[in-house]
Amino acid sequence: MNGAAASLIAVEPAPAPDSQAADALRPRRSVSVVMVVYMTGEALQESLACVLADPLVDEFVIVDNGSSPAEAERLRRLAERDERVVLKTGHGNVGFARGANLGARAASGDLIVFLNPDAFLQAGCIAALAREIEGRAIPCIVGGRVLNADRTEQRGARRGDITPLSALLTMSGLAKSPSLRKYEVHWEGEALPDQAQPAPTISGACFCMRREDFDAVGGFDESYFLHVEDVDLCWRVRQMGGEVLFHPKAEVIHIGGTSQTSPLKVEFHKGVGLARYFAKRAGGAAWALAPLVIAAAVARPLLRRVRRR
Secondary structure: OOHHHHHHHHOOOOOOOOHHHHHHHOOOOOEEEEEEEEOOOOHHHHHHHHHHHOOOOOEEEEEEEEOOHHHHHHHHHHHHHOOOEEEEOOOOOOOHHHHHHHHHHHOOOOEEEEEOOOEEEOOOHHHHHHHHHOOOOOOEEEEEEEEOOOOOEOOOOEEOOOOHHHHHHHHHOHHHOHHHHHHOOEOOOOOOOOOOEEOOEEOOOEEEEEHHHHHHOOOOOOOOOOOOHHHHHHHHHHHOOOEEEEEEEEEEEEOOOOOOOOHHHHHHHHHHHHHHHHHHHHOHHHHHHHHHHHHHHHHHHHHHHHHHO
16 A cells, blocks of 8 residues: 555544534434445455444445455454444455445445445545435435545546547547537536535445435446446436435545556456446447447556556
8 A cells, every 4th residue: 555545544533423413413314334345455444444433324234245364354253243234245256336236235224325445434424425415306316525645636526427528538638628628527626616516427436325216226237347337327317317416525535546456457347337338328339439448448557557667
């Protein structure tokens, strides 16, 4: 893990509110956090601790798609020690979308917060998400503000509509020109709003949905194995006339890059996911773009290595 991540993990979590304050913050509806784990690495322990320190978490469903024997044993002991923890194991690496759906089915909460295993909840994050979603259109997604270890906003926390055209113009850099600015996918450089505001796409690293909304849209599309399933979910919510919101005060620090999986493998799945998503939106003809999309995704980590030399 890099130095920034290591120093962050060493920081003590914010003190939990006293019981009276916790009661005042508690939403009317119960909250389940769902986390899909796969070879996450040392960031996982800090992420688990942040979830269990939040007084609004009624249930914590951990879906273990694959951990080292030592990590699996730690998760087993955690489930035995804390009655809020529900551990799902033995199904193998079924991919994120299928694992998240499995976790949602096991959860009993009225509100479901999906959280990455290398993301650290900040004080008040779940309270802000839970408050914001009440009374909103059905279906609704409220995404948190995802931060880097230095607390700058992470790329992908709030995004525009991801189409083949907007993706191409953004990746090529052409969307930076004033005449094509409306096609820029990434919004982290925009001014931070004072309150939750609509955003076509939010990050899957931390977001909240009401159970009935998640069920109404059919959950995650399990044809995605890893990546882009969050983009697809946001698009389907909007297609149903619902709302996708970015919440500037629901903060979570996302380390990223902690998985012990090969970066090339991760980028390959991201490319396949984008190709599938474009085909769903634009029709089967978009599959003709698949080789180009996958090649561009796989090339990114290779180009990063070259630049470091």
